[in-house]
Amino acid sequence: MYLVQFLLLSAVLFCIGVYGVLVRRNAVLVLMSIELILNAVNINLVAFGAFNRDVGAAIPGEVFALFIIAVAAAEVGVGLAMVLTIYRNRKSIDLHQVDLLKG
């Protein structure tokens, strides 16, 4: 296996996630796209770790990926709580309608 396979897969997933963040109007779908981006980063970390296994980088790569999984779980929890609050106050999670800061 070549390192570039994993990096290209990760780049494609990342950009699909960016497209989702830019184009979706539903807040839950935007959070899902952010999960795609975080997973792309994780593939990169583990692939670089496996590539540099002979200099002892495999373990730090895996540990960093685990930390990112934990942070992503925390982020989803808080993000969905915020989405719920927005829904409760405005009866909609359409991001076009969350424009209180617009003059």
Next chain:
Amino acid sequence: MMPAVLAAVVAQNVFFYLIASIMVYAALRVVTSSNIVHAALYLVVVLAGVAAQFLLLGAEFVGITQVLVYIGAVVVLFLFGIMLTRAKVGSEDNLDHDNRWPAILTAVMLVLVMAYAVIDFAGDSEIAVLDQSETTVQQVSDAIFSTYIVAFEAISVLLLAALIGAIVVARKE
């Protein structure tokens, strides 16, 4: 190259491209599906594919954690969020912006730049075939609880803060 090692490399490549194509298709469905529940279920496919890639890379602990945390917890949280924020089940037509060409342009340009940089940087770097007898679980736990103990404690506090924060934010007045 030894025949056994060659067979392992061929099998790894076959499975990589199989899983990668499924993942890319499912990821595209996540961002284009007009049914929000279907998008969440396609997200499961992508996350399982990521776990499979971790296994291919010899990171079995991360792969299993991926299945437990993402597929077990995060997707369920998403489904709860979907159910709590909308009663409607079925496809909808207003999930996307009306004007999607700037987003397509941004994503395509980004993937082109990243693909060029990645191929230029790691064009023919090969990942060594893993010795099947060695597992990394013990080394990962050793590293977490010695070298990265401060980061581990910080993550614990972060999770606690996120838990309390989520309850406080989502609580009814």
